[in-house]
Amino acid sequence: xxxxxxxxxxxxxxxxxxxxxxxxxxxxxxxxxxxxxxxxxxxxxxxxxxxxxxxxxxxxxxxxxxxxxxxxxxxxxxxxxxxxxxxxxxxxxxxxxxxxxxxxxxxxxxxxxxxxxxxxxxxxxxxxxxxxxxxxxxxxxxxxxxxxxxxxxxxxxxxxxxxxxxxxxx
Numbered sequence: 438x439x440x441x442x443x444x445x446x447x448x449x450x451x452x453x454x455x456x457x458x459x460x461x462x463x464x465x466x467x468x469x470x471x472x473x474x475x476x477x478x479x480x481x482x483x484x485x486x487x488x489x490x491x492x493x494x495x496x497x498x499x500x501x502x503x504x505x506x507x508x509x510x511x512x513x514x515x516x517x518x519x520x521x522x523x524x525x526x527x528x529x530x531x532x533x534x535x536x537x538x539x540x541x542x543x544x545x546x547x548x549x550x551x552x553x554x555x556x557x558x559x560x561x562x563x564x565x566x567x568x569x570x571x572x573x574x575x576x577x578x579x580x581x582x583x584x585x586x587x588x589x590x591x592x593x594x595x596x597x598x599x600x601x602x603x604x605x606x607x
Contacts, residue, residue, distance in 0.1 A: 438540050444561045449536060451503075451527040452513035460503070460527050467500035467588065468557040469580060472542045472550035476508045476516040480574045484552070487577040489524045499559075500584055505529035505536060507549050542568060556584055 438444060444462055451460045462468060471488065473481045488495075488502050495502050503526060506513075510530035517524055529536060531550070537543035542553035554575055556565035564587050569575060586593040591603035 438555065438563050438566070440563055440566060442563050444557055444563060445539070447536060447539070449529045449531065450510050451529045452510045452517060453527045454525045455514075455518065457510045457514070458527070460529070462503075462557065462561065463501055464561055465559050467498065467559060467584060468503060468555075469495060469500055469584065470503045470505065470540075470555045470557060471575070471580075472505045472537060472540065472553040474544075474549045474552070474571050475506060476512045477520075480572065481506075482521060484574050484577065485521055485524060488526065489521070491577050491581055492526055494581055495584070498581070498584055498588065500556075502526040503529060505531050505550065507531050507534055507537060507543075544571070554580055556580070556587060558587070 446461060448459050448461045451458055473484060475481065485504060492502055508530060509532050513528050513530055531537050534543050537550045540553055540555060542550045544551055551568050551571065552575055553568040555563055558564050565583055582598060585599045586597055589603060592605055593603050
């Protein structure tokens with residue numbers, strides 16, 4: 438996927454707050470889709486907890502948060518119930534690697550995803566991409582700030598925050 442491309446419809450198995458469910462990419466809402474390498478690791482739970490901490494703020498911004506890794510839904514269930522019970526958003530179990538390949542985040546030699554973050558608009562178009570190596574966690578507050586900047590429809594300067602002056606219409 439690239440900026441400006443429409444994400445194809447897909448349905449995948451996910452762990453959602455204690456249950457295994459099939460989920461699809463929502464339409465009509467903004468979506469923050471983030472990939473992480475593996476369950477039961479060290480950096481990943483710090484990011485996932487921060488997405489959970491900010492989930493209500495994403496919801497207030499008409500956005501849903503969806504996590505994804507190449508682990509199974511059973512692995513997600515075991516890990517989230519044991520270590521991350523505060524997480525309520527869906528976490529895709531991309532065991533086929535189809536979604537990771539679609540978003541070009543798969544580290545093929547290890548079969549795991551890089552840390553990729555995608556903001557997708559209500560029509561399903563990718564509007565923002567950030568990807569980092571396995572060892573570097575992302576900044577969830579920056580993701581939220583970027584979402585709000587995209588939603589403003591304005592030109593937003595460096596370090597812009599909601600309520601501050603923009604540079605005008607995009």
